[in-house]
Amino acid sequence: MRRDAPRPNRVLPLLMLVALAAWLGLVAVSVAPNRIVPGTGFRAHEVVGWAGALGACLPPLAVAVLAWHPSPARLRHALVLIVLLLMALPAWLGLAATRLVDPELPQARLGLGSAFWVLLFLLLLALIELRSRLALSRLVGWVLLVPVLLAWWLALASWLEPLALLQEYRARSDQFATAVWHHLALVGAAVGASLVIGVALALLMRPHAGLQRAGFGVLNFLQTIPSLALFGLLLAPLAWLGANVEWLAALGVRGIGWAPALLALIGYSLLPMVRNTFVALEGVDPAVIESARGMGMSRRQVFLQVRLPLALPVILEGVRITTVQAIGLTAVAALIGAGGLGGFIFQGLGQAAMDLVLLGALPILVMALVADALLGALSERLHPGGAR
Amino acid sequence: MTPGLAAGLRRWGVPLVWLGLLLLASLGMAELEAVFRWLEPDSREVIYRRTEFLTLLGRHLLVVGVASLLAIVAGVGAAVLVTRPFGRDFLPLVAQFASMGQTFPPVAVLALAVPVLGFGTLPIIVALLLYGLLPIVRNSLAGLQGIDPAVHEAARGMGMSRGQVLRQVELPLAAPVILAGVRTSVTINIATAALGATVGASNLGDPIISGIVNGNTAYIVQGALLIGLLALTVDSAFERLLGWRRIRFR
Structure with missing residues (x-):
């Protein structure tokens, strides 16, 4: 040799x-x-x-x-x-x-x-x-x-x-477009809502140690319950709300449909979101904060101009985890009538039509991979000092 | 009560309470008929009776248990192999795939397994095994690679053989991280196995699916309650196990 x-x-x-x-x-x-x-x-x-x-x-x-x-x-x-x-x-x-x-x-x-x-x-x-x-x-x-x-x-x-x-797709190309749209809308709404609520919760919990323990306890508990079970458990109370509260019924809240799906998705999304926001805000070097204060910045300025930008990549990492998870969970939500690509999977399984199953599962897989790649690249880019 | 038993009860109290509730719920669901009747006043039947709840629980545990055990053996084994000198070539690919595979949604994996493997219990076990491998491989790799090379060298210098170093130094040091991966894997598997009810495996997902199909909320709540309790039992047991590990190896 x-x-x-x-x-x-x-x-x-x-x-x-x-x-x-x-x-x-x-x-x-x-x-x-x-x-x-x-x-x-x-x-x-x-x-x-x-x-x-x-x-x-x-x-x-x-x-x-x-x-x-x-x-x-x-x-x-x-x-x-x-x-x-x-x-x-x-x-x-x-x-x-x-x-x-x-x-x-x-x-x-x-x-x-x-x-x-x-x-x-x-x-x-x-x-x-x-x-x-x-x-x-x-x-x-x-x-x-x-x-x-x-x-x-x-x-x-x-x-x-x-x-x-392709034949399965041809037979229901309109349905397919609607399903993709529903899927993306549910994921977007869940991630958006949990981002707002999650950041708010993290800010609220930061000064209180007791609140932190309780908050993370509840969120961990939620995350442990299997999605199918949580979707199921939400059916009954929402059906009751839809039947008894008029303005909710007018909004389309029923036991079956997008309402329980969205609620469960937000519940699941909160844990990664709150945890990452929390870790991100806590992880900023105290020396940096101190020197910013020393330069005469107000608390507000320190938060908006120093802490938040430094924490942003880790918060985005939370958004990435949440989005990928929500894309998968939304597929399960089809079982309680929330629409989306999961509908094709369960229809196909019911009819033993494997190509219909593929028509639902493949786009979900692609969506998850693309979301993961895009958000991962974005969070890398936002790292102080640019892309690694 | 002896002090040992008291300490054990204190450590395992929470999981034992969840386990007790789980068994109580699966044996005595019929006692709650009045509650479910209130929930679902119009249905002819309000307690799921097609199969005993305890049987469903057993099947659920069997599927998750077999898949998880195989996944632990294969996952830790693969991680050990690719961190040995002769397997290093495969390390980048295995590490990249394990972290990339985490983005695959479990439902999609389960759905894709059916066309290849068919309906029934065996495909579920295979799908759960394959999917459950990824967190275990990733964490085992992280645990084994996170060990300070100096520790490794010191152990070798003390005259330990490669096998001894692996068994007595590397695996114990990596154990907490590996266990965390096993916990993730088992938690996902319990949830995904419930979805197996849609592909012809009978387990605790059955009452939920049947309830959704027939519009019977009582069935759904019964299935959801049992799966939730099972998940909490297993998860709290892992939490104790991890806490205990952390203290022992700190």
Whole structure:
């Protein structure tokens, strides 16, 4: 071995070998004549023959070989290959659709097999691994996904007509838009309200130790109760309020619907919000406060111009945790009639229509990831001294 | 009362009270018929009787328990492996994935597991196991990496083998952080398992779902009450365990 030969990267070869095993061994796609009948599964070689299936193994093998003798240039080549593979996934589905789906049957649909999900997962892991090995910034990581998303968009718009997920979407595209809007509105309202209440509570609790213990006790208690239970427990009192208090009923407060959902969401959101605001305000170096006071700033000025700006990144961290949590909890709220994307999940589970479940679950997952990335980047940017 | 028993009761008093309430509620729900009748005057039936509450509680505990135990073994095991010299290559990927995976909403994970794994109890266990792994891996990594390298070196210098250092130094020192991760994981699992009632696993989520479907508030309150009590019992037990750990290893 040469003296300067770097240690082989064993992670990527392992990921690629598992990916190849999944590609050759698991069901790649399934085809069903309509929505009700369960689909027939096809492995990769049953779609494109052994030559095609084995030929497709070459790029992953190349990634594994490149990573075995890593250098920055070779890892960059591997990165390009991974992005190309991610772009090839929709093309592969299109090929499978033209080969397997009978164009005479308008109801026929193409389902995604377990091999597809495993491949997608492993390729994304490989992308994360390469990004951290090459020390690329978060931004570059997201930019790398742009061509992949473009490829998917192109495929969905033109030749993935029979994809079951797309057919479910087509059948209820208006409902989908409303559901996304409801979901975002509920999350936004819950996070907004809990931000205002949370900051107020944190400011109120700061001077009183007893209040702190009691406040955090109550909030911890709330956070422990499972969401389904809390939503359920709120049904009865709100139904009573809706039936007996006129102006609340006029607002649309009923046992079922957005009211109990919003209340429960705010209840859950308060703990991370109050805790982070509290920690953020307390965490400001007392010496900084003292020197600000020494410079002749009033208490108000110290708070608004020194303490709050210094605490802002940690408060935003609370907003990030709260938002991601609320996006998931809002899905559960669909069970008590609050609308949102959770509705598709539970409808789909009820009808055993898995593609409908996906239509609800995938956007929720994407929303959570995007919210996490955006708010994380914002809080990094607000750190004193700019981005780290 | 012996002093040891008194101290034990003082330490475990709160979880024991919650446990008592939980058992009392699951055995004696029918005694509260009058209350539920007041809550739901128009329904024919006000006590959920399709399955015994104690059976539902048992199934809930079984699913959460099996998933959590496997998650602890696999999660701590993975964290130990990637912090050993031979596994270091995998550390960045595992750490990044564990922290990124925290953003996946549990409902979405559960929903995505169904198309792949099918309906029933086993898919729930697998979904809970996979999801419960993430906080445990993340905290175990934080705990193991947070140990001062000097401590490690001193232990090695005393002639301890690598295995001894792991068992007698690293794991005990990391235990509070690991336990905090286990607590997060179990709390999430109790809540998510209740959602399992929507994908064909029978547990304490059943009365809630059935109540929502049939518009019977009494059923919902019964299910919610039991899940709430179970969550509080487990969480307060963990709180005691963590408090005790902190004192012992301070």
